[in-house]
Amino acid sequence: MRRCTCLFIALFISFSLHARPLVFAPLPFFNSNQILEDFFPMVNYLEEALDENIAFHYEKKYDDIIAAFKANKIDIAYFGPLPFLTLQKSFPYALPIITFHESDGERGYRCALVKFAGDTLSPKATLKVALTQPLSTCGYTKTKVLVNDYLHTNLDTMLYRYVGTHDEVALSIIRGDFQMGGMKESIAKEYASLGLEVIQTTSLIPGFSLVVNTQTLSLEQIEKIKSILLAAPKEVYQTWGKDIRYGMSETDMEMFKHLKSEIETFNVPQSGSF
Amino acid sequence: MRKFLITACAILFSYTLFFIYVHSKMVEERDVLLQNENRILETSYKAVTQMFTISIENYFRYAIMQPSVLQILHAVNDTNDTREKAILRGSLYRLLYPFYNEELKKLGIKQFHFHTPQGESFLRFHSPSENGDNLMNVRPSIQKANIEKQFVAGFEGGRVYPGFRYVFPIIDNKEHLGSVEVSIAYENIEFELAKLLTWSDHILLFKKSITTDLVFDSHKHHFMPSVLSDDFVIENQKISNVTAHSIESELTKKINAILKKRYNIEAKLQEGKNFSIPLVENNQGYVANFHAIYDLSNTLAAYAVTYSHLDDLVTIEHKYITSLLFGFLTFVLLGIVLYLLVEQSQKTLREKIQFETIVEKTINGVILLNTKGDITFINASATAILGYSLEEVLGKDAHTLIHVHQLNTTKEDCPILNSMRYQRTYIGEEIFRKKNGEHFIVHLNATPFVQDHHNIGSVVIFRDITQDKEAQKMIEHLAYYDSLTELPNRKLLLDRLNYTVANAKRSQEFCGILFIDLDNFKVLNDTKGHEYGDILLKQVAKRLTSVLRLCDTVSRFGGDEFVVLVTKLGEDEKEAKEKIAQIGYKLLLSIVEPFHLINFDYTCTASIGGTVFKDDDKTINDILRDADMAMYEVKKEHKNEIKIV
Numbered sequence: 001m002r003r004c005t006c007l008f009i010a011l012f013i014s015f016s017l018h019a020r021p022l023v024f025a026p027l028p029f030f031n032s033n034q035i036l037e038d039f040f041p042m043v044n045y046l047e048e049a050l051d052e053n054i055a056f057h058y059e060k061k062y063d064d065i066i067a068a069f070k071a072n073k074i075d076i077a078y079f080g081p082l083p084f085l086t087l088q089k090s091f092p093y094a095l096p097i098i099t100f101h102e103s104d105g106e107r108g109y110r111c112a113l114v115k116f117a118g119d120t121l122s123p124k125a126t127l128k129v130a131l132t133q134p135l136s137t138c139g140y141t142k143t144k145v146l147v148n149d150y151l152h153t154n155l156d157t158m159l160y161r162y163v164g165t166h167d168e169v170a171l172s173i174i175r176g177d178f179q180m181g182g183m184k185e186s187i188a189k190e191y192a193s194l195g196l197e198v199i200q201t202t203s204l205i206p207g208f209s210l211v212v213n214t215q216t217l218s219l220e221q222i223e224k225i226k227s228i229l230l231a232a233p234k235e236v237y238q239t240w241g242k243d244i245r246y247g248m249s250e251t252d253m254e255m256f257k258h259l260k261s262e263i264e265t266f267n268v269p270q271s272g273s274f
Numbered sequence: 275m276r277k278f279l280i281t282a283c284a285i286l287f288s289y290t291l292f293f294i295y296v297h298s299k300m301v302e303e304r305d306v307l308l309q310n311e312n313r314i315l316e317t318s319y320k321a322v323t324q325m326f327t328i329s330i331e332n333y334f335r336y337a338i339m340q341p342s343v344l345q346i347l348h349a350v351n352d353t354n355d356t357r358e359k360a361i362l363r364g365s366l367y368r369l370l371y372p373f374y375n376e377e378l379k380k381l382g383i384k385q386f387h388f389h390t391p392q393g394e395s396f397l398r399f400h401s402p403s404e405n406g407d408n409l410m411n412v413r414p415s416i417q418k419a420n421i422e423k424q425f426v427a428g429f430e431g432g433r434v435y436p437g438f439r440y441v442f443p444i445i446d447n448k449e450h451l452g453s454v455e456v457s458i459a460y461e462n463i464e465f466e467l468a469k470l471l472t473w474s475d476h477i478l479l480f481k482k483s484i485t486t487d488l489v490f491d492s493h494k495h496h497f498m499p500s501v502l503s504d505d506f507v508i509e510n511q512k513i514s515n516v517t518a519h520s521i522e523s524e525l526t527k528k529i530n531a532i533l534k535k536r537y538n539i540e541a542k543l544q545e546g547k548n549f550s551i552p553l554v555e556n557n558q559g560y561v562a563n564f565h566a567i568y569d570l571s572n573t574l575a576a577y578a579v580t581y582s583h584l585d586d587l588v589t590i591e592h593k594y595i596t597s598l599l600f601g602f603l604t605f606v607l608l609g610i611v612l613y614l615l616v617e618q619s620q621k622t623l624r625e626k627i628q629f630e631t632i633v634e635k636t637i638n639g640v641i642l643l644n645t646k647g648d649i650t651f652i653n654a655s656a657t658a659i660l661g662y663s664l665e666e667v668l669g670k671d672a673h674t675l676i677h678v679h680q681l682n683t684t685k686e687d688c689p690i691l692n693s694m695r696y697q698r699t700y701i702g703e704e705i706f707r708k709k710n711g712e713h714f715i716v717h718l719n720a721t722p723f724v725q726d727h728h729n730i731g732s733v734v735i736f737r738d739i740t741q742d743k744e745a746q747k748m749i750e751h752l753a754y755y756d757s758l759t760e761l762p763n764r765k766l767l768l769d770r771l772n773y774t775v776a777n778a779k780r781s782q783e784f785c786g787i788l789f790i791d792l793d794n795f796k797v798l799n800d801t802k803g804h805e806y807g808d809i810l811l812k813q814v815a816k817r818l819t820s821v822l823r824l825c826d827t828v829s830r831f832g833g834d835e836f837v838v839l840v841t842k843l844g845e846d847e848k849e850a851k852e853k854i855a856q857i858g859y860k861l862l863l864s865i866v867e868p869f870h871l872i873n874f875d876y877t878c879t880a881s882i883g884g885t886v887f888k889d890d891d892k893t894i895n896d897i898l899r900d901a902d903m904a905m906y907e908v909k910k911e912h913k914n915e916i917k918i919v
Contacts, residue, residue, distance in 0.1 A: 040495045040512060056512075116368075118361040171402060174364045175371045190403040195357075195364030239491045 021053035022217075025065050025077040027165065027243075028133065035165075038241025039078065042229075045236060049228040060164070062086075062135035069094060075216045076225070078244075081206040081259050082137035096209035096251040097226045100244045103186050107249055108207045111138035112185035113146035113200040116173050121180070124153050129160040130169040130181030131272070137259070138166065140268045142202050143182025150200040161272030170196050190242065206255035208243060226250065277616055285609035292601050300594040307586055308550035308561060315471070315563045316548060319578045322466040323438045323458065327427070329381060330440045330456045337373050338454055339444070347388075347444060347451040350396065363397050363405065374399045378456065382465060385435060385457035389416050391450045400459075401434055404490065409433065412488055414570045415441040419453040428570040431484025434493055435459040436575065460509065460576075464517050467578065474582030475520035479506045479543070479564075484575045501530050503540045506577070520581070529553060529562050529581045546574035552587050559587030639716070641734040647673050647691050650731065659738050661709035672734070678705040678713050694722040694732040703739065714740045756830040758808055759815035767829035767837055771894045774841055779889045784843040784850035786886035786918075788858050789901040790818070792865075793879045793913045795834035806871045807834075810878065813871075817864040822857070837901070843886060850886045851918045858882045858916040866914070879914035881905050886918070 024046075026039040036056065047054045057074050059065045062083045068074050070091045079087065079096070087094045102109045121127060129147065132139040139162065144155040163172050169181040170191040180199075188198050210229070212222050229248055238245050346366045353359060366388065374386050378399075386399035393410030409416045412433070415426040419441040426441040437459040444451040458466075460478050467476050485497045485507050497507035511518035520526055532553050533539045542549060546566050553560040561584040569575035633640045639656030641649055649667050657664055660676055667675065673688050685691055693700035700720040705713050718736035722729055754766035762770070774785050792814065799807040811834065818828045818836060827839040840857055843850035862882060868875040883905025887897050904917040 036512075037492065037495065040510075044495065116361075116364055117357065118365055167403075171367075174367055174402070176368045193360050193363060193405055194367055194397075194402055195361040239494070241492070 021055045022050070022075045023057045023073060024054050025057040025059065025068065025074045027078055028059050028061050028065055038243060041240045042237070042244055045232065045240075046225065046228060050224065062133050066091075066135070069211075069213060072213060072216050075213050077211050077213075078208060079211045080135075080137045080208050081256060082139070082141055082263060083135040084209060084211055085256060085260050085263060086135050087211070093213055093215040094211050095214050095222070096211045096253070097222060098210040098229050098248045099207040099251045099255075100209070101247040101249065102207065103189075103246050105246065106204060106207070107252070108204040108255060110185040110201040110204060111142035111146065111182055112188045112198040112202075113143065113150055113180060113182055114170065114173060114188045114191075114196050114198055115180050116176070117195040117197045119176070119179055124151055124158060127158055127180055128178040128274070129155065129158055130163045130172045130178035131160055132166055132169055132183060133162055133164060134268045134270050136166075137205060138182050138184050140182075141263055141266055142205070144266070145202060146182055146200045147180075156269075156273070159272075159274045161274060167191075170194075184243075187243070205259055206252075209251050277620075278613065281609055281613040281616060284612065285605050288608075289602065289605045292605065293598060296594055296597050296601065300590060303590050304552055304587065307584070307590070308552060308563075311561050311580075311582075311584065312548050312550045312563045312565065315565045315578060315580050318467055318470040319463070319565055319567070321470065322463055323429075325466070326381065326383065326438075326456075326458060327440070330383075333373075333377065333456065334440075334442045334454065337377065338370075338442070339446075342369055344444075344446045344451065348446070348449070351391070351449070351451055366397055367399065367402055370399070382462045383456055383458060384462070385432075385437060385455065385459050387455040387457070389420065389453045389455065391420055391452045393417060393420050395433070396452060398434065404434070407433060415439045416453060416455070418570070419443045419455075420450070423450065426570060429567050429575050430569045431480075431488045431575065432457070433488065433490050435461070435489075435496075436480055436484050438463060439570070463578075464509070468517075468520075471580055471582075474580040475523045475526045476578065476580045477508050477517050477520050477526070478567075479503075479508055479577040479579050481505065481573075481575055482507055483573075484569060501534060503543050505540070506543060523581075525560070525583070526581045528555075529560050532560075533562060543577065552584065554587050554591055557588060559584040559589075559591075561587065637737070639734075639736045639738075641672060641736070643672055643690075643694070643732045643734060645694065645729050645731060647671055647685065647688075647694075649675075656736070659708070659714075659736075660706065666709070676706045678707045690718070690720045690732070690734060693720040694729050697722050697724050697727075697729060704736075706736065706738075714738050715743055717742075756815075759812055759830045761815045761819070761836070762827055762829040764829065764831050764837075767827065767831065767839060768894060770827050770839055771897065774839060775887065775892075775894055775897070778887065782845050782889060783841070784845065784847060784886045784888045785839070785841045786843055786850060786854040786884055787897055787901045788838040788840065788854065788861065788882050788884040788916075789831070789898070789905040790836040790838065790861065790865075790880050790882050791905055791909060792834040793881060793909070795878070798876065798878070802871070806876075809871050810869055810876065813869045814865060814878075814880075817867070818861055821860045821864045826857075837898070845888075847886060847888070850888075851884075854884050854886055855916055855918050858884055858918070862914065862916060881908040881913050882916045883908055884916065884918040 024043055026035050043054050043056070057068060059068065065074065065077060066083065066087045069077055069087060084094065084096055099107055101107055115121065129143065131143055134140055140155070147153055147155045147158070163169055166183040166187040169183040170188060172178050173181050174191065174194050174196055185198060185201050188196055212225065214222065230250065232248070234247070237247065343366065346362050346369065350359060350362045378386055384400045388396040389409060390396050393408055393416050395405045395407050395409055398404055413430060415428065415430050418424055418426045420443060423443040423445060425443070426439065428439060430436065430439045435457070437457040439455055439457045441453055441455045443453050460480070464476065464478055479500055479502065480497065482505055486494050489496065496510055498510040500506040500508045508521060509517050511521045532555060533551060537551060543564070548565050550561055550563045553562070561582055563580045565578040566574060567576040567578060633653045636653070637655055639659050640653040641656055642651035644650050649670055649672050652664065652667050657667065660667070673685055673691060677688065677690065679688070689700045689702060690704070701718070703715055703717050706716050707713055716736040717739045718734055720732055720734045723731045723733065754762055756763045771787065778785050795807060795810070798810060811830070814836070815828070815830065818838065822828055822838060825841050829837050831837040838857070838861070840854050843853045862880060865878060865880045868877045883901045883903065885897055885900040885904060900919050904919045908915045908917045
């Protein structure tokens with residue numbers, strides 16, 4: 001009887017999950033169009049190759065994406081290393097399968113401390129620092145390291161605030177809302193033409209990855225997704241969004257070890273200091 | 275069969291003309307409806323693109339052309355240092371971001387773009403990290419603003435978004451600093467159209483040449499193929515949800531499927547004109563309106579398209595189908611009526627020909643009169659009989675012209691006119707007058723034409739019976755008179771004797787008869803021939819007639835026998851016998867005179883027997899027998915004598 005019940009539940013879950021299309025969650029964002037524009041070509045390519053519909057799942061915060069992932073509402077997500085590690089800590093079914101390369105071809109990226117070239121930094125106590133999100137690798141975690149290296153100051157003693165995305169960190173600094181900020185180095189370079197300059201970078205950290213939900217996807221599906229993406233021709237992925245257009249490789253879990261140990265020492269505040 | 279085919283062809287031809295007419299009217303009415311629908315779309319598009327004009331011009335004048343902005347732009351123009359340029363770009367972004375964020379974005383305008391005098395993109399507020407690309411060759415508006423230094427407004431493609439552009443050249447102290455563009459992205463146009471065209475689904479259909487062929491690669495997926503044409507794309511509803519509702523709506527899908535299936539929509543789109551396509555399916559009316567949008571180089575760039583229900587199309591179609599059905603029934607009825615009319619007309623024509631043939635060929639005169647008695651028709655026989663020409667009688671009063679009234683008959687008493695007046699046929703004999711004034715007797719039949727109890731005229735058929743009358747007289751004469759002697763014959767004598775006998779009973783006067791037989795007449799005939807006998811008989815008859823009174827009748831009774839009926843002999847029998855005897859002697863005397871018979875004179879005698887009668891029981895046979903017997907007695911005795919019994 002028990003076996004029958006379990007089998008029924010398993011079948012029910014399996015049927016329910018397969019009744020809906022695959023669900024992909026891009027980066028959390030405020031401006032839906034931009035993020036969507038970045039990820040749409042890749043999702044479209046996957047859709048055609050898999051011959052399955054893929055729906056977008058939008059959230060404004062990593063926390064919400066992690067919660068939805070754990071609730072099996074998301075099958076595939078684009079995660080930075082920190083959010084992935086945070087997710088995996090409480091949900092071991094999350095598995096990174098593909099890591100996207102940076103513009104320089106690296107399998108990892110660097111976080112950068114940036115400022116507007118036209119600004120002169122004011123006294124440390126009044127400096128405002130823009131951060132992406134609590135669960136963003138280049139957010140509190142790596143910016144704290146960068147500030148400490150550049151200014152020899154503890155970020156916790158400064159004015160900082162989460163602004164959402166890397167682009168928003170860049171633009172808010174250019175606009176003069178903040179004097180400094182932490183963001184992905186590659187994205188920071190895109191804003192160099194607006195006077196954004198990198199003043200400090202971290203060592204290489206694992207790249208952004210495509211993380212699959214092994215509870216909702218079969219091994220066969222996961223293998224298929226992986227092989228499709230790894231086989232994607234250059235002329236195809238070159239038309240994808242700015243963060244994912246430089247190639248991909250299979251995720252090397254070894255790269256996460258250092259960061260994993262590093263984050264265990266930090267207690268990431270969930271909101272800004274002002 | 276031939277008549278039926280001709281009628282059917284005539285009706286088919288007429289119905290075809292009717293169908294063409296009704297169809298053209300339907301198309302006309304439908305076109306008015308569609309023009310109205312298209313005008314709404316055109317007006318809405320114009321309203322959307324023009325509603326920003328005043329605000330944008332003010333923004334340019336008061337927000338953009340401020341010293342701090344111009345100072346940065348002067349500095350940009352003055353430096354070639356990339357870093358310094360980047361800082362200036364960032365400074366410009368920092369300076370104008372509040373305006374962009376708080377003013378333009380609130381208006382729904384996302385595209386705010388500065389260009390260098392060389393046409394390079396300097397700063398896109400809607401995509402700040404994308405700059406440095408040269409737009410001079412792909413954006414006519416930027417080319418015009420920076421080369422001709424003129425304000426430009428119009429639809430245009432772009433590297434990021436196609437849209438409606440307002441491009442202002444920036445000139446400060448006669449120094450050209452570049453240009454600035456404020457654009458309404460196609461999404462804004464669609465968003466604003468949605469507010470105006472609430473009852474319809476709507477999309478913008480872009481030419482590939484101003485979208486996927488022009489935008490940055492990273493923006494190509496903004497668009498997806500249109501089902502209507504390979505040369506056009508639409509907004510990708512997965513990227514922007516402004517038109518997702520319209521693209522995904524059942525109405526849009528349904529209309530697009532019909533357009534693709536039934537119409538050469540691809541060719542129609544290439545024409546670059548405004549057009550509307552009416553669709554009726556399953557008793558539902560739809561309309562697809564296409565408003566052509568031209569870009570600044572006057573090239574077809576896009577179509578604003580609306581899809582909506584239009585039940586008036588069904589109403590119009592029903593109205594005209596009903597008209598066509600009613601028309602069909604009417605034409606069928608007309609066909610039947612026409613067929614019957616043709617049939618009737620041919621029958622009438624046939625009858626008319628028959629009638630005219632009869633009327634023209636008959637020897638009878640035929641005259642048609644109207645209710646006034648005027649002649650409206652006269653046949654050839656009638657004109658020949660009357661001696662008039664046709665023109666001389668038509669319209670003339672028949673009563674006055676040809677009818678002779680012996681008793682000065684007025685029109686009221688005229689039997690011909692009365693037959694019409696009292697609606698009954700008159701048959702009788704009348705006297706007509708010829709043109710030369712000669713009168714003649716006609717036998718006529720006047721029959722009135724009666725329609726709905728009213729006279730509408732009369733037909734008078736007449737025949738000249740003058741000759742008939744003469745022939746009748748001749749017949750009557752031959753019946754009652756002896757052809758040789760012209761004396762009453764035996765029949766007439768018997769009639770008159772019969773009459774006299776009957777009359778004698780009332781008058782109380784005696785009448786009598788004398789039976790005269792010529793003596794030796796047979797000898798004359800035998801010796802000289804009948805010709806001589808006949809001449810003798812004729813001459814005897816004349817002498818007898820000349821001797822007798824007018825009231826007496828002498829008749830040839832047969833052969834050489836004559837009988838004389840004598841009346842008014844008085845009431846006394848004796849006197850009567852004396853009187854008749856005297857008459858007898860006169861007769862004898864007249865006979866004994868010699869007769870000249872052709873070539874000789876001949877003397878003859880006669881034997882006469884007579885009798886008188888009055889109110890007694892004698893029949894005419896008795897009377898004749900008595901006279902005859904008396905004559906035989908004379909003949910036996912001595913001849914040339916008289917005996918009255």
